[in-house]
Amino acid sequence: MTRTILHIDMNSYFATVEQQANPYLRGKPIGVRGSANKRTIVAAASVEAKKFGVKTAMSVQEAKETCPEIILIVGEPRKYSQVTKKFIEIFERYTDKVEIFSIDEAFLDVTGTMHLFGGAKKIASCIKNDLRREIGPWLTCSVGISYNKFLAKLASDMQKPDGLTIITPGNKDRILLDSKLDDFCGIGPKILKRLNLLSIKTVKELRETGDLDLLKEFGIYGLKLKRMARGIDHAQVTSWRNQSEAKSFGHSRTLNKDVSSSEELKKHICLLSEKVATRMRKEQHWCQEISLWIRLKDFSHLAKSRKISYWTCSGEDIYRISLDLLAQLNPTEPVRAIGVRAASTKHARFIPASLLPEEKKKERLLKTLDMINDKYGFYAIKKARVYDMRIKEVVSGLGRKKF
Amino acid sequence: MYQKVDQKIRVLADFYNGSIQPRKFRWDNKTYVVKRVHLSHQEREGSAINYNFAAETEGGIYKISFNSESLFWTLKEYFLE
Numbered sequence: 001m002t003r004t005i006l007h008i009d010m011n012s013y014f015a016t017v018e019q020q021a022n023p024y025l026r027g028k029p030i031g032v033r034g035s036a037n038k039r040t041i042v043a044a045a046s047v048e049a050k051k052f053g054v055k056t057a058m059s060v061q062e063a064k065e066t067c068p069e070i071i072l073i074v075g076e077p078r079k080y081s082q083v084t085k086k087f088i089e090i091f092e093r094y095t096d097k098v099e100i101f102s103i104d105e106a107f108l109d110v111t112g113t114m115h116l117f118g119g120a121k122k123i124a125s126c127i128k129n130d131l132r133r134e135i136g137p138w139l140t141c142s143v144g145i146s147y148n149k150f151l152a153k154l155a156s157d158m159q160k161p162d163g164l165t166i167i168t169p170g171n172k173d174r175i176l177l178d179s180k181l182d183d184f185c186g187i188g189p190k191i192l193k194r195l196n197l198l199s200i201k202t203v204k205e206l207r208e209t210g211d212l213d214l215l216k217e218f219g220i221y222g223l224k225l226k227r228m229a230r231g232i233d234h235a236q237v238t239s240w241r242n243q244s245e246a247k248s249f250g251h252s253r254t255l256n257k258d259v260s261s262s263e264e265l266k267k268h269i270c271l272l273s274e275k276v277a278t279r280m281r282k283e284q285h286w287c288q289e290i291s292l293w294i295r296l297k298d299f300s301h302l303a304k305s306r307k308i309s310y311w312t313c314s315g316e317d318i319y320r321i322s323l324d325l326l327a328q329l330n331p332t333e334p335v336r337a338i339g340v341r342a343a344s345t346k347h348a349r350f351i352p353a354s355l356l357p358e359e360k361k362k363e364r365l366l367k368t369l370d371m372i373n374d375k376y377g378f379y380a381i382k383k384a385r386v387y388d389m390r391i392k393e394v395v396s397g398l399g400r401k402k403f
Numbered sequence: 404m405y406q407k408v409d410q411k412i413r414v415l416a417d418f419y420n421g422s423i424q425p426r427k428f429r430w431d432n433k434t435y436v437v438k439r440v441h442l443s444h445q446e447r448e449g450s451a452i453n454y455n456f457a458a459e460t461e462g463g464i465y466k467i468s469f470n471s472e473s474l475f476w477t478l479k480e481y482f483l484e
Contacts, residue, residue, distance in 0.1 A: 021442035021457035022464045024484045073405070079455070082444035136442055377449035 004120045005237060006108040007144040007152035008091065008127065011161035013104035014044035017083050018073050020136035029067050032075040033060055039254050039336075043075055047161055080104075083135060088240070090130045094123045100240040107149055109237035120145045124164055146172075150233035153185045172231045176203050184228050191225070194218070203229050249285065251275045252339030258297045260334045262326075269322045270315075271386045272340040274379075277315035280342060281370055286311040286351050287342035290318055292325040295337040302329045307344065311351045314366060315383075318342060407480045414467065414476040425456055425467060430478050435460040455479070 010016065014032040019025045029049035034040035042063045045054040052067035063070055084103050091098045094117060097109035110120055117123050124143040131139050140162040144155025151172065155165040158175075167175055181203060182192050198217060200206050206229040214222025227233065251272045259265055269292070280287060291305035304325040312318065322340050354360065372381045410430065417424040425437050437458045446453050451472035458465050466479040 017442070021466075022482055023441060023459065024464060024482060078446045079442075079444045082446070083442075373449075375450045380449065 001111065002147050003109060003111045004114055005146055005149055005152040006110060006120060006124060007101075007146075007149065007156040008106050008108065008124075009142045009144075009156045009160075010087070010104040011140045011142060012044055012047050012050065014075055014080055015046035015049070016139055017080055018075075019046060020138040021079075023138075025071060025073075026138060028071060029054065029069055030071045030073060031060075031063050033072050034254075035074060039256070042072075045070075083139075086135055087131060090127060090134065093130070094127065097237045097239050099237045099243070101153075106240075107152065107237045121164070121166070128162070148231070148233040149235050149237065150185065150228060151231050154179065154183065157183065167231075176229065176231050179203055181206065186224070186228060191218075195225075247345060248341055248343040249276050249280050249283075249287070249345065250291075250339060250341035251279075252293075252337060254337040255335065258334035258336055265326065265335060265338065266323065267386055267389060268338050269326065269340060270319050270383060271389055272338065273319035273322055274315035274383065274386070276340050276342050277313055277318055278370070278373070280313045280345065281366065284348040285345045286313045286348060287318075287345045288312075289342065289344035290321040290325070291341040291343060292322045292329065293339045293341070294326075294329060294331055294335050296331060296333040297336055298333060299336070300333075302331060304329050305341075305343070311346070313348075314362065405480055405482050408478045409480075410478050412467065412476050412478045414469070416469070416476075423454055423456075423469060425458055425469075425476075428458075428465070428467060428476065428478070435465065 015030050018030060018032060025046075027048060028046070029052055030046045031042040031049055031054060032044045034043055040060055042054060042056060042058045042060060044056060045058075045063070049063075049067055049070055052070070054063045054067050054070060058066070060072060063072070080103060084100075088098060088100065088106065091106055091108055095108050095110045095113045097112075099107040099109075101107060108123075110117075110123055114120050114123060117126060124145060127143070128141060131141060142156045142160050142163040142165075144152045144158070144165050144167070146152040146155050146167040147169070151167045154175070155167045156163070158165045181187050181195060181201070182189070187195070194217060195201075195206065198209065198213065200209055206225060209226070211223060211226065214226055216222075218225060253268060253272065255268065259268070288309075288311055289305055289307050291303060293301065293303035295301055306321055306325060308317075308321065318340065354363075369381055373379060408430075413429040414425050415427040417426060423443075424440065427434055427436050429435070437460055439459045440456045441459060441464070442457045444455050446455065448470070449472075451470050454469040454471070456467050456469075458467055462483060464482040466481070468477045468479050469475075470477070
């Protein structure tokens with residue numbers, strides 16, 4: 001049975017939400033920045049700012065140079081997460097198979113429901129109307145319709161903003177052969193460079209390259225690249241409600257200034273460890289692997305991870321192991337950014353309960369601390385070690401595909 | 404430009420059918436009539452929920468917030484062109 005998949009991409013999402021909230025910003029070049037930190041980047045640029053050449057992930061300084069009129073706004077992740085929740089509610093009116101691809105993109109498999117609404121095109125137009133009516137008229141999306149996820153995503157990227165593109169078996173080859181390799185979801189700058197080194201510069205050349213050459217360079221991913229060039233994708237749309245649980249939990253921060261002092265680095269590590277552990281406990285996960293990464297002043301990257309023999313969801317354990325990892329990394333240059341990650345995770349129901357009284361006591365303490373923070377606000381109670389640090393709340397959903 | 408305020412304000416609002424619609428508010432000895440709410444969103448603060456509204460009045464956008472636990476309305480920030 002031929003499937004019908006919609007890919008919906010909210011246009012210039014964070015910037016559009018800000019323009020929706022404030023009509024005085026509409027029609028103007030705006031950028032949503034990460035924080036008041038001088039080193040932050042532009043997380044999203046409005047359609048108007050993009051016309052000046054402002055791009056996502058540009059530094060604030062670069063964005064101001066590219067477009068001196070740009071209005072920069074500090075983003076509010078919780079606001080965007082809430083709007084995402086609203087548009088997912090709208091999508092679920094038309095199918096139960098809604099896969100959240102990122103905070104501003106989703107796949108909808110409407111194969112089994114489109115006859116109820118008059119077809120896929122009609123569903124796309126109903127969704128556009130619902131979004132305008134229920135969230136706001138400034139919020140637009142581009143919709144791609146096709147018979148697999150890869151082509152639906154390619155289609156939605158073809159007309160922006162507010163587009164609707166359909167790729168059928170009939171027009172598939174023309175569209176694919178007219179596309180650039182990096183138009184494909186899954187071909188970023190690094191893969192593109194490696195393809196170019198193999199003298200593959202067009203979709204046609206990728207189609208004609210032998211499987212063995214691709215396997216040699218990319219492993220199994222090489223065959224996937226070839227399937228992309230032919231528009232083949234058998235991946236299913238998995239409802240976000242059934243998506244597998246997180247495999248890792250990580251937090252990082254770009255520091256306001258380069259840091260050399262190990263005492264200050266320890267404070268940041270402590271804070272990040274607590275954030276990782278709090279989120280794990282919220283989602284009832286325990287971990288058995290801790291990683292620490294740092295980016296130095298010269299943008300070089302150092303990382304180290306350690307497997308541990310026991311399960312933990314305690315910030316103190318993560319902090320202690322991260323400090324060991326920091327000592328091993330022994331950064332000789334000032335640190336620009338730092339991150340802590342917990343991996344090899346399991347849901348608490350699969351972890352055998354400890355019988356040791358001191359472990360039980362620790363668990364009770366953590367549970368009580370979580371309850372206090374839950375009632376009185378994020379980090380109403382926190383470690384003395386980080387009492388003077390500004391702590392941003394963890395926004396559930398951003399990057400977890402759960403809202 | 405945006406100006407942060409964070410002051411408690413007096414608000415006249417409709418609570419109807421599970422939604423809140425601010426109609427007027429008083430701040431700095433002046434009454435502001437809400438012409439339109441352009442975006443609303445909720446956020447948790449401990450066990451309380453803050454209901455945030457981007458409310459347009461004559462000449463500006465005011466971000467006002469209702470706390471479900473304290474029942475206070477707060478003017479968080481405003482934007483004047």
